[in-house]
Every structure is written in C-alpha cells, then in structure tokens.
Amino acid sequence: MPKLTEAESNNAIADRLPAMTPMGQPLDWAWLRGAPSEWGVRPKPSARGLTMSDIAIGTYGEVPEQAQRRSMAGRGSTVEGDAPDMGYILNKKSDVWSDNVRELYEEAVARQWSATRDIPWNELPELPSDIEHAVCQVFTTLAEIEMIAADLPAKWMWRMNHDYLEAKMFLCTQIMDEARHTEVFRKRALSNGGGLLYSRSSGESLLRSILEAKTYTQATALLHLLGEGFILDIFRMGELIAPSHVEKKIFRMAMQDEARHVAYGTMHLRYAVENDPDVAEEIHEALDHGELLLTTFGTNADFGSALAYLLGGGEEHIEDKGFPLQMEMQRHQFTSYLSRCERAGISRLERTKLPLDLLGIDVSKIRGTSATAA
Amino acid sequence: MSTFDVTNIKLYEDLASHMNHQSEHFRILGDADMTMVFAVQTPDKTLHFQLVFSELRCDAVDLVPADEAHMADFSLVGSVESWSDMFDDIYANGGASGPWTINSLALRGDRISCEGNDPMGLDKFSRFNQTLQDFLDGAGRLDLIRSQP
Numbered sequence: 001m002p003k004l005t006e007a008e009s010n011n012a013i014a015d016r017l018p019a020m021t022p023m024g025q026p027l028d029w030a031w032l033r034g035a036p037s038e039w040g041v042r043p044k045p046s047a048r049g050l051t052m053s054d055i056a057i058g059t060y061g062e063v064p065e066q067a068q069r070r071s072m073a074g075r076g077s078t079v080e081g082d083a084p085d086m087g088y089i090l091n092k093k094s095d096v097w098s099d100n101v102r103e104l105y106e107e108a109v110a111r112q113w114s115a116t117r118d119i120p121w122n123e124l125p126e127l128p129s130d131i132e133h134a135v136c137q138v139f140t141t142l143a144e145i146e147m148i149a150a151d152l153p154a155k156w157m158w159r160m161n162h163d164y165l166e167a168k169m170f171l172c173t174q175i176m177d178e179a180r181h182t183e184v185f186r187k188r189a190l191s192n193g194g195g196l197l198y199s200r201s202s203g204e205s206l207l208r209s210i211l212e213a214k215t216y217t218q219a220t221a222l223l224h225l226l227g228e229g230f231i232l233d234i235f236r237m238g239e240l241i242a243p244s245h246v247e248k249k250i251f252r253m254a255m256q257d258e259a260r261h262v263a264y265g266t267m268h269l270r271y272a273v274e275n276d277p278d279v280a281e282e283i284h285e286a287l288d289h290g291e292l293l294l295t296t297f298g299t300n301a302d303f304g305s306a307l308a309y310l311l312g313g314g315e316e317h318i319e320d321k322g323f324p325l326q327m328e329m330q331r332h333q334f335t336s337y338l339s340r341c342e343r344a345g346i347s348r349l350e351r352t353k354l355p356l357d358l359l360g361i362d363v364s365k366i367r368g369t370s371a372t373a374a
Numbered sequence: 375m376s377t378f379d380v381t382n383i384k385l386y387e388d389l390a391s392h393m394n395h396q397s398e399h400f401r402i403l404g405d406a407d408m409t410m411v412f413a414v415q416t417p418d419k420t421l422h423f424q425l426v427f428s429e430l431r432c433d434a435v436d437l438v439p440a441d442e443a444h445m446a447d448f449s450l451v452g453s454v455e456s457w458s459d460m461f462d463d464i465y466a467n468g469g470a471s472g473p474w475t476i477n478s479l480a481l482r483g484d485r486i487s488c489e490g491n492d493p494m495g496l497d498k499f500s501r502f503n504q505t506l507q508d509f510l511d512g513a514g515r516l517d518l519i520r521s522q523p
C-alpha cells in the first residue's frame with residue numbers, strides 16, 4: 001500500500017473524526033487539514049536558545065510596511081472571516097518599529113533583576129540625617145516620575161497594530177522595568193529610617209505633556225529620547241551622588257534598563273524619519289516644547305537642590321563642589337541627548353533653544369553623530 | 375609597583391577566562407553582547423585590547439590596531455597609571471570601591487574616558503555596565519586563578 005503524504009494522512013484523520021460535539025454542535029477540523037499559511041518551518045535555535053530573531057523566518061519574519069488587518073491575528077496565520085476592528089491607529093511599520101527591537105526584547109528578558117533580591121538592603125549604612133533627607137528627596141522624585149514611562153507605552157500599545165507585535169512585546173518589558181524602578185526607588189526611600197518627601201508641580205507638567213502628546217512618535221521623542229535619556233544620565237551620575245554601595249548598585253541596575261529604553265526610542269525615531277520624512281517636523285515641534293519643560297524640571301527646587309547637596313557631599317561643599325558638578329552633569333546630559341538626536345536623524349543643533357554656550361556644550365563633538373560618553 | 379601588568383594581554387585573557395568559569399554568576403545579570411576596547415596609553419604608544427562579549431562569555435581578547443579599535447561599540451581610554459590604580463583598588467578591596475568603579479571613572483573622564491563614534495555603541499556601556507564591572511572585579515580574584523595549576 002503506497003505511503004500517504006502528510007496532508008493525505010491528516011485529511012484521512014479529519015474525515016474519520018466526528019462532525020458534531022456530544023452536545024450537537026458542528027465541529028470544524030480545518031486546522032488538521034492544513035491552511036494556506038506557511039507550514040514546515042524549522043527555525044534553528046542559536047547558542048542562547050530560540051530567540052525572536054531566530055523565529056523571524058520566511059513569511060513569519062516579514063513585517064508589513066502597512067498592516068492590512070485590524071485584528072489580533074498573529075502575523076503569518078491564516079485569517080478567515082470578519083474579526084472585529086480592534087481600533088488600531090498605528091498601522092504603519094514606521095509608526096512603531098525600530099531595527100533593534102527584537103534584540104532589545106531578548107536583552108530585556110535576559111537581564112531582568114529583582115529589587116527585592118538583588119539589592120543588598122541589609123548593608124545600608126546609617127547616614128547623617130541631612131544626607132538621608134537628600135537621598136529620600138531624590139528617590140521621592142524618581143519614584144514619582146518612573147511610572148510615566150509605563151503609563152505612556154500602555155496608553156499607546158492597544159492602538160498598535162498586532163502585526164508589530166515585537167514592538168509591543170518590547171514595550172511590555174519596559175513597563176515591567178518601570179515597575180521595578182518605582183519599586184526600588186520607593187523601597188530605598190522607606191528603608192533607612194527616612195521616608196517620602198516633597199512632590200511639587202514642576203515635575204508633573206513635564207509628565208503631563210509626555211502623556212498628552214498627540215502622536216506616538218511625538219510621545220516617544222519626548223519620553224524615550226528626551227526624558228529617559230535625561231534620566232539615564234542621572235542614573236549614571238548615581239555613582240557620584242550615592243552615599244553607599246547600596247544606592248550605587250540601585251543606580252547601576254536601573255541604568256542598564258534605562259539604556260535599553262533609550263536605545264529603542266533613538267532607533268524608532270530614526271526608522272520613522274527614514275521611512276516617513278514628514279514626521280521630522282512633528283518630532284521637532286515636540287522636542288521644542290519638551291526641551292523647555294525639561295530645563296524647568298532640571299531646576300526643580302526639590303530634586304535639583306537635593307542632587308546638588310549629594311554631589312557636594314553635604315552642606316560644606318555645596319557651593320564649591322555641588323553646584324559646579326551639577327552644571328557638569330547638565331553638560332553631560334544635553335551632550336548625550338543632542339548626540340542621540342543626531343543618531344536618530346533629527347539634528348537639533350540648528351533648531352534647539354537650549355543655551356548651548358552657557359551649558360558649555362561642544363557642538364563640534366556632536367555634529368555627525370560623533371560623541372563621547374564622558 | 376602595581377600587582378598587574380596592564381600592558382600585557384594576559385591580564386585581559388585571565389579576566390576573560392575567569393568570567394567564562396563563572397557563568398552562574400553572570401547568568402543573574404543576563405546576556406551581554408558588545409565589543410569594547412581597553413585603550414592603555416603608554417608614553418610612546420596606545421595599546422588597544424579588544425574584547426568581544428557574547429551572552430555570558432567573553433569570547434575573544436585581541437590586541438588590535440587603532441583603526442580597528444574605532445569599530446568597537448566603545449573604548450575605555452586611560453594611561454597605564456590609571457588602569458593600574460584601578461586594578462590595584464579592585465585587588466585590594468575584592469571589587470572596585472566607590473570612586474574606582476568603571477562608571478565613576480568614565481563619568482569623571484579625567485583618568486579614564488569612555489569614547490566612541492556612535493551614541494548607540496556608547497550606550498552599551500550603560501546597558502551592560504554591571505556585567506563589565508563584575509568582569510573587571512574578577513581582578514580581585516586573579517591571584518587564586520593564577521595560582522591554580
């Protein structure tokens with residue numbers, strides 16, 4: 001007897017299966033008979049396991065420039081019938097994509113950490129009261145602003161077409177990261193005999209304008225590139241403001257996560273501008289406004305003064321060390337930000353209203369994506 | 375006199391070997407993928423030791439010419455004295471103490487700076503910073519490794 005092909009064998013099984021459920025409902029065995037979607041792919045796991053890049057093969061790896069459907073059907077599946085419109089408004093690849101998004105998703109999954117377990121909480125030293133107050137003010141503000149970077153992706157994710165699921169998956173990791181940042185900063189504020197201190201309005205106006213951005217690309221420019229770039233540099237500076245190795249570790253671990261968020265934003269904006277040059281003006285407009293608000297936030301009375309106090313190591317050196325280091329820090333922050341803008345293909349050098357001379361920024365180092373981290 | 379010869383590739387090879395025997399420790403931090411350079415400035419030339427990190431390992435250590443070093447994600451540049459002082463601090467304390475972490479040093483930039491042509495490459499210094507620090511902290515244990523047969 002000739003051997004049946006795989007399709008013939010499955011069809012034969014389907015033919016033998018009942019046509020009705022025991023309750024009298026019709027049964028459909030179409031999935032067993034096969035579908036027009038691609039069958040028989042066999043992605044090879046790489047050394048680290050089976051990654052999202054490994055399974056982006058054949059038609060499954062083809063991310064459409066313009067999504068054809070508005071349903072949650074998985075990219076590459078066979079879609080039949082009318083699914084309800086899920087209300088997606090980000091239906092172009094350039095709306096959400098970045099070329100590093102799969103890599104960043106895998107990195108995020110691999111580099112998750114625990115604020116409960118991985119920080120040596122019982123090694124926190126007793127600090128002088130003034131320093132503990134400054135530490136608590138810094139962490140009060142940080143714990144307050146972290147969640148904007150979860151709320152903002154959450155606001156837009158359900159509007160993103162499901163064909164761009166890798167971008168949505170990466171944003172899920174960002175939301176988890178921000179939960180952990182809120183957690184670790186709140187824990188630090190409460191863990192050493194201090195507590196939460198002031199929240200005042202100047203920080204909140206920046207948060208609100210990020211949340212209220214009219215398009216996702218404007219929102220990502222304000223959040224991932226401007227806001228999180230700024231916060232990334234604050235975490236880097238954690239080495240200088242942290243009074244003990246415990247806070248240093250908190251900042252270093254959070255810094256790693258933050259750099260991923262910035263990497264997504266920078267490369268998303270680049271992809272957006274390359275594929276739809278018209279969005280450049282929209283991004284510039286958002287950044288014109290965002291830079292102004294960020295400058296206000298940087299001089300936030302509570303956060304700014306607490307930072308300067310810690311940078312100076314206390315009262316005695318706040319003027320000869322604290323404030324000069326804070327100026328130095330701002331130079332770092334704006335230099336990194338302007339360099340990332342260059343990399344994203346939205347040069348701000350001719351347009352920004354930031355006082356570059358006053359900040360001591362060397363524009364020649366930034367132009368054409370050339371930059372130094374320190 | 376420093377405990378370490380920072381101009382000798384063997385130091386970086388030993389650190390890589392140490393990392394590659396500690397996969398359980400580095401697994402907690404997660405995969406790290408980057409190509410970076412330790413640029414060690416001697417009075418007459420700069421030595422570029424290029425390290426390739428992949429997943430939980432440091433897979434390659436090479437002395438490369440300057441024009442190749444520029445292709446790395448980032449370079450950490452410092453004098454022989456600065457690198458020696460950093461490694462001596464790690465050795466003395468079993469890990470970098472406050473001002474001697476690589477992030478502190480690169481942040482101040484006066485003794486060791488982090489350089490590169492691409493902000494995305496430079497940001498990998500931040501993305502994988504704890505892995506890099508733990509890699510360097512391996513110098514605190516190198517006497518044990520070197521004394522092994």
Ligand SMILES: [Fe+2]
Nearest residue numbers: 146149178181
């Ligand atoms: Fe965060």
Ligand SMILES: [Fe+2]
Nearest residue numbers: 149228258261
């Ligand atoms: Fe973030």
